Amino acid sequence: MQLTVDQLLVVAMLALPLLGFVVTGLIGRRLYARAWIIAVPIIIVTWLIGMFIVYQALFAGAYGAEGLRFTLYEWIPAGDFSISFNFLVDNLTAVLLIVVTTVGMLVHVYSIGYMAHEPGRWRFFAYLNLFMFSMLLLVLAGNFLLLFAAWELVGLSSFLLIGYWYNRRTAALAAKKAFLVNRVGDFGFALGIFAVWTTVGTLNFVEMPGFGPGAFELLPGQLQAGAIDPWMMNGIALLLFMGAMGKSAQFPLHVWLPDAMEGPTPVSALIHAATMVNAGVYFVARSSNLFAHAPEAMVIVAAIGIFTAILAASIAFTQRDIKRVLAYSTLSQLGYMFAALGVGAFTAAIFHLLTHGFFKGLLFLGSGSVIHAVQGEQDMNRMGGLARRIPITHATMLIGSIAIAGIPPLAGFWSKDEILAEAFLLHFEWVWAIGVVVAVMTGFYMFRLMGKTFYGPSRVDPAVEPHVHESPWSMAGPLVILAVPSVLLGLAIGFPPLDGALHHWLEPVFHDALETLDIHHHEFQLFGLDGLLMLVGATAGALGVAGAVWLFGLLRVRSPQEQRVERLTERARPLYRASYNRWWFDELNDLIFVRIGSLFARALWWIDVRIVDGTVNGIAAVTQRTGTGIRQIQTGRVQNYALGIAAGLLVIAISYLFLAR
Amino acid sequence: MSQSLEAYLVLSALLFGIGTFGFLARRNAIAMLMSIELMLNAVNLAVIAFGAFTPALAGHAALIALLVMAVAAAEATVGLAIVIAIYRNRRTPLVDEYASMRE
Numbered sequence: 001m002q003l004t005v006d007q008l009l010v011v012a013m014l015a016l017p018l019l020g021f022v023v024t025g026l027i028g029r030r031l032y033a034r035a036w037i038i039a040v041p042i043i044i045v046t047w048l049i050g051m052f053i054v055y056q057a058l059f060a061g062a063y064g065a066e067g068l069r070f071t072l073y074e075w076i077p078a079g080d081f082s083i084s085f086n087f088l089v090d091n092l093t094a095v096l097l098i099v100v101t102t103v104g105m106l107v108h109v110y111s112i113g114y115m116a117h118e119p120g121r122w123r124f125f126a127y128l129n130l131f132m133f134s135m136l137l138l139v140l141a142g143n144f145l146l147l148f149a150a151w152e153l154v155g156l157s158s159f160l161l162i163g164y165w166y167n168r169r170t171a172a173l174a175a176k177k178a179f180l181v182n183r184v185g186d187f188g189f190a191l192g193i194f195a196v197w198t199t200v201g202t203l204n205f206v207e208m209p210g211f212g213p214g215a216f217e218l219l220p221g222q223l224q225a226g227a228i229d230p231w232m233m234n235g236i237a238l239l240l241f242m243g244a245m246g247k248s249a250q251f252p253l254h255v256w257l258p259d260a261m262e263g264p265t266p267v268s269a270l271i272h273a274a275t276m277v278n279a280g281v282y283f284v285a286r287s288s289n290l291f292a293h294a295p296e297a298m299v300i301v302a303a304i305g306i307f308t309a310i311l312a313a314s315i316a317f318t319q320r321d322i323k324r325v326l327a328y329s330t331l332s333q334l335g336y337m338f339a340a341l342g343v344g345a346f347t348a349a350i351f352h353l354l355t356h357g358f359f360k361g362l363l364f365l366g367s368g369s370v371i372h373a374v375q376g377e378q379d380m381n382r383m384g385g386l387a388r389r390i391p392i393t394h395a396t397m398l399i400g401s402i403a404i405a406g407i408p409p410l411a412g413f414w415s416k417d418e419i420l421a422e423a424f425l426l427h428f429e430w431v432w433a434i435g436v437v438v439a440v441m442t443g444f445y446m447f448r449l450m451g452k453t454f455y456g457p458s459r460v461d462p463a464v465e466p467h468v469h470e471s472p473w474s475m476a477g478p479l480v481i482l483a484v485p486s487v488l489l490g491l492a493i494g495f496p497p498l499d500g501a502l503h504h505w506l507e508p509v510f511h512d513a514l515e516t517l518d519i520h521h522h523e524f525q526l527f528g529l530d531g532l533l534m535l536v537g538a539t540a541g542a543l544g545v546a547g548a549v550w551l552f553g554l555l556r557v558r559s560p561q562e563q564r565v566e567r568l569t570e571r572a573r574p575l576y577r578a579s580y581n582r583w584w585f586d587e588l589n590d591l592i593f594v595r596i597g598s599l600f601a602r603a604l605w606w607i608d609v610r611i612v613d614g615t616v617n618g619i620a621a622v623t624q625r626t627g628t629g630i631r632q633i634q635t636g637r638v639q640n641y642a643l644g645i646a647a648g649l650l651v652i653a654i655s656y657l658f659l660a661r
Numbered sequence: 662m663s664q665s666l667e668a669y670l671v672l673s674a675l676l677f678g679i680g681t682f683g684f685l686a687r688r689n690a691i692a693m694l695m696s697i698e699l700m701l702n703a704v705n706l707a708v709i710a711f712g713a714f715t716p717a718l719a720g721h722a723a724l725i726a727l728l729v730m731a732v733a734a735a736e737a738t739v740g741l742a743i744v745i746a747i748y749r750n751r752r753t754p755l756v757d758e759y760a761s762m763r764e
Binding site: 635636637638639642643646 | 681684685688693756757759760761
């Protein structure tokens with residue numbers, strides 16, 4: 001089969017990180033300090049290819065509205081069931097490629113510095129390459145099963161990287177927890193894929209050259225013909241959404257993500273903030289044509305999303321570990337994205353995914369730089385006053401915080417505001433109302449983090465204090481680079497609102513789904529409802545920021561008011577405890593699944609031992625006893641046997657004489 | 662030659678009975694082999710007698726008798742060889758002592 005240059009590049013984009021994984025995995029141990037020498041350049045090349053593909057798709061329009069579709073080879077041929085290794089590179093994929101390859105590349109560069117003192121870092125770089133391969137396969141996949149395989153592969157890389165410090169018990173447990181919680185989601189996901197196969201009869205997303213129409217093209221017709229029950233449709237959508245809930249850590253499967261912060265910080269930035277956790281959002285957006293036909297399921301998506309957003313934001317209020325605050329913030333922002341998907345604002349969700357990928361990657365890498373500066377300390381109560389000691393980290397993190405808080409004109413403002421405005425305009429007022437509250441909370445907890453980390457008097461361990469230093473350029477460089485899109489991305493692709501470059505790129509992707517949902521494009525009116533909503537969104541963010549600045553300080557402008565914080569905490573003691581203890585979700589899970597679950601398991605164990613094993617052992621015992629009895633016949637004497645033969649012969653002869661006549 | 666088939670059959674049955682009794686009652690392996698020979702020959706006698714009194718069966722009877730003789734010779738050869746081999750091993754010709762396969 002002849003591949004065109006673009007197709008070849010797509011394949012190369014997958015093959016290179018895989019090659020990097022294999023080579024680094026095999027000979028990495030011999031590379032000692034230079035374990036990155038293969039892994040990082042390979043990802044830089046992958047990034048260049050990725051950018052070329054993005055250029056071809058979005059700017060040159062080389063693939064058209066349909067996207068680049070091609071089949072590499074038939075993967076699973078089994079009678080009627082045929083799955084191919086096929087790829088779909090449309091504008092949605094290209095938009096995802098921007099964030100996956102760029103953040104991926106920067107995190108690889110950053111890791112050179114961050115992991116410099118780590119023995120066994122070749123393992124880290126090998127896993128990181130494996131992750132890049134899996135994630136790229138996930139966004140490029142052209143059918144459900146291939147996507148599912150990539151889905152599991154990113155889960156595996158995530159597991160390996162969370163448990164990178166495998167001799168640390170908490171890290172090993174966190175890795176296990178992430179894997180197990182994801183299994184719950186994947187169980188639903190797999191069932192959903194089965195259901196798609198049995199109802200539609202194909203797993204390809206869209207028509208692949210030479211393979212007939214895909215699932216999203218067949219579904220509407222079948223639904224109209226009554227071949228699929230509308231409730232079946234909702235069921236499929238919810239099952240698939242379960243997978244997305246697991247991977248994107250939505251309530252109630254959100255418990256794994258904060259614990260995943262046990263992994264090295266670059267991993268938290270890449271996998272648990274900028275890329276892998278977005279897989280769920282990407283998948284629901286990719287399946288927008290399926291979800292659009294399941295309106296009831298979409299309401300549930302919106303509800304779970306916005307509930308996760310406010311739940312996680314409330315927990316982020318009081319956490320002391322800098323990375324945990326960011327982890328809950330990630331949960332909260334992912335909640336926003338699902339809320340957007342649920343109300344039908346697919347473009348807004350992808351917009352937020354994109355901007356969030358950059359500024360949250362920046363914030364995580366910044367937190368890594370902070371942790372690096374204070375020699376591995378993660379408790380914000382033992383930081384403070386770092387602004388002047390690590391100025392680059394501080395400046396870039398400040399930009400990231402303003403971006404996520406939704407202050408115009410930084411990236412986060414445009415995307416978050418679009419989600420809220422769309423929710424309101426599509427008559428999901430309750431989503432909008434909760435979203436505005438979450439916006440206030442976001443501003444607050446981010447600037448609490450900034451205040452506690454960078455401003456006021458230093459609370460750093462006196463032994464560490466003299467060694468606080470700015471990170472090397474391999475680490476500071478990515479921070480500076482990531483700060484640029486955190487500022488400009490919203491303006492660059494999301495302006496003017498509802499009519500930016502991104503909206504034009506994604507218009508063909510979501511066209512059919514929006515048609516189904518009867519949502520039509522409308523002009524943005526600055527001096528109308530749109531402008532008012534935008535004002536409300538910006539004010540909400542600013543309000544939260546102001547509150548946090550009032551309490552926790554900002555630069556030299558305002559110093560932290562610790563007594564005031566104490567007093568407020570004291571006044572809302574139960575709320576503080578609920579938030580600090582993460583609403584006791586881990587304890588709840590412990591009660592339900594560990595305590596009650598183990599009682600149930602013990603009952604089953606009793607049945608297994610007494611009844612199942614009893615039956616089996618009983619049969620064995622009866623057989624043995626019977627055997628012992630019958631064995632007496634076997635004397636070992638030839639003549640006894642001969643007597644038997646003679647007696648038998650006699651019986652035959654006599655019966656012949658008397659009976660046969 | 663007697664003119665009565667029954668006489669031959671009675672003789673054959675007697676010989677067979679003696680053979681059977683010998684096989685079941687004698688403990689000596691050689692004697693048991695001899696008893697088997699007796700039984701085979703008793704059957705042979707019956708077959709030949711049937712052949713002689715029924716002209717249509719004469720050819721078949723002779724054939725069967727020859728076959729039985731060949732089998733009997735082969736059986737005696739192999740049987741004796743086995744008995745000798747066991748005798749060398751166990752120093753006894755008595756079959757009720759050959760019970761080591763029992764457990």
